[in-house]
Amino acid sequence: MLDFINFYVVPGIVTGSIYAFAAIGITLVFSIMRHAHLAHGDMATMGAYIALAASTMLGLPVYFALLLAIPLTAALAVGTDKLFYEHLRKKPKILTTMSTLGTALMLRSIVQVVWGVGTTSYAKGITRPNDWFGLKIKTNELITLLALAVVVLGLAAFLNRTRWGKAMRAMSDNRDLALLCGIDNARVITLTWLIVGGLCAISGFFLGINTEIKSMMGWNIILPAFAGAILGGIGRIEGALVGGLMIGLVEELSVLFIPTEYKAVSAFAILLLVLLVRPRGLFNGKII
Template sequence: MDMHSFINFFLLPGIVQGSIYALGAIGITLVFAIMRYGHFAHGDLATFGAFIALAFTTVLGLSPYAALPLAVLATGVFAVALDRLFYAHLRAMPKIITTIASFGVALMLRSFVQVVWGVNTTSYTRGITRPENWFGIRVKSHEIVTLLVAIALVVALHLFLTRNKWGKAMRAMSDNPELALFSGVDNGKVIALTWIIAGGLCAASGFFLGLNTELKSLMGWNILLPTFAAAILGGVGRIEGAIVGGLIVGIAEELSVLVIPGEYKVMSAFGILLLVLLFRPTGLFRGKVL
């Protein structure tokens, strides 16, 4: 195998898939950092966001890229509503109860998507997109957009967390919720803001997954394990860890098809998850233990 073949068939698809995992993993790590529980409805929330974008393209006649910011905003607001309806009254209870409740929310979201949009696969655009050739490296336009938007979202989130007062409040609540409360931080507003960001990132993750593959009701469930593996590998609660973890898991999945059938490549994410939990549960960047 020459270098161009390796880049075109393994490395580039792995980076694109890894950036999608990274967007979802950032949302998972934000929810855990602020609220201290694993949110297992995250994958189905990404599916919901992807289909909301589809609704904007079909009902309003928008292009998929124009529908993306609307879907991000709508899913962020919807995530806040989910928290108020299903999670808020569980905050004083053991976190495992909220984690289990998130499974129920996942089933409800999946059923809603199946009732409204059906169970058949669909896509944002019709036809075949031919890749462009850049010195032997073949890349499609939507792959470039995926990478550029993922980078832009990560940079924007980093600037928000380090420069904005509410971003600093989120970091303070992540470090010590009680101390943040005594310091005057409005924990309720921080939680709502966390859900807006996590929901928006979910929508972006689901949108780009559907754009690069296809839209189906189980797409979010299928990426839930790799996304959690990315968050845990990087270190739960660490934004930079989620990015690195997502890229590693995405590339590892694509490389795994060299030795196992493609339909089993998710096993590589499962293997990474087991190894991290066994030998370094705090992840590469020494995050919180899930």
């Protein structure tokens, strides 16, 4: 039983929290800007590499490097919005989705040209897991879970309590009505991109610290992250959290039943199933 938890449940929850970070960002873009953000994964890769550069070049401890990567990736997200998406606002949203695909390819290419296609990691060597009465959990894994709790609680407080958070929710519910109420749509969009960029950096960083850093790492989590966001219900932060965790768990547990190569397909199967049976997701989100 303990082995089952150590080998399947703990990795599942850790993978799931990485998906949850990404799914929260995806759900924000999907509900507020109303398009799929296909560059989410590659932006996470970018965040992970910025943190890597900060820690190797400036000699910062990795978690400080993350604190540097968050604002930089957030600025990158706002920059891509201004450059590529702003002029598409009045056009059908599908064009913006297409444009995010272009951004994804550009970001990936920058990573591959600057840092190459090899795999690397933040710290050399193998870290041994700590033993908590038989439960084997690494320090990095604990920090990942803690960070997830902080981000989710912080974001929930921001969205429910503050003026700008309420403006974001208003825009997600009804853009025109929000505009009529005097909410500056353009500034809310910029704010959302800041948050989404930061979340990208966080998800990329924790993906890198718990597995390895490589140029395709972000693209590889895009499907599970979307599956998590849609499973939870688009527009629901708590949904993205639960959805991401569930997808992570299912992926890790799926190897008990199907060949390991198909681990990545299990998230996709859930995505199809949710779209077929309950497209609003567990927490009754929106259908964009």
